[in-house]
Amino acid sequence: MLIKDGEMDCSLEVVIVPVADVDRSSAVYTERAGFALDVDHAPADGFRVVQLTPPGSACSVQIGVGLTDAVPGSLRNLHLVVDDVERARRDLAGRRRRRGAAQMAGRGMAGRFPARGGPGAP
Template sequence: MKWKLELVPVPVKDVDLAKSFYTEKVGFDLDHDSWMSDDLRVVQMTPPGSACSIAIGVGIVDTPPGSLQGLHLVVSDIEAARAELLERGVEVTEVKRLSSRDGGAFVHFSDPDGNGWAVQEIRGHG
């Protein structure tokens, strides 16, 4: 049996601000934005090339906005990824190289609520 992670709920305070951040600044694709009822809104977005999406909205998680930390995005070129984020207006850290081996370079950024993301370089990936 295969087990696939397909959706990660991300707690945010302002859904429209977060939707704009993830689609316009980070570059995620908007899959859908639906009000299921008066107290349930689901906005699903997917990083380009990813099999896993994130969901923000109203009534989908009870965790405090900004409490999700350590989400990882994986890229094949950390310098290009950082440049793309900077060009779109994302505050992103300098590249930190932990080793010369594959997977040893990272940058970090946070969404408007403080949910923390790491971008990890794995050469030859995707």
């Protein structure tokens, strides 16, 4: 944390996404959505953390076992912001990722990356 001019400078680094199937979800994020696999670590039975980062992002997502008691699929309304929504859509289509409609949200795209159930869900 950096304190500058009396104000604290903070950054969001990780969002935990509750999923039902860690391996399948990891494959969707890396192989189809182009996220980098930063960590896949299981130090003990009942605990595993997989950290994935979207290209160009300073914030990562974590999926795994024993990270949260939230219900898989319960996380809603995260936005993946891109500079060129049409290019991002083409890139996802090129990876054969089933996707919902892209929606303009300011300068980027809003879409769903569901954690379980429904088309394209990990």
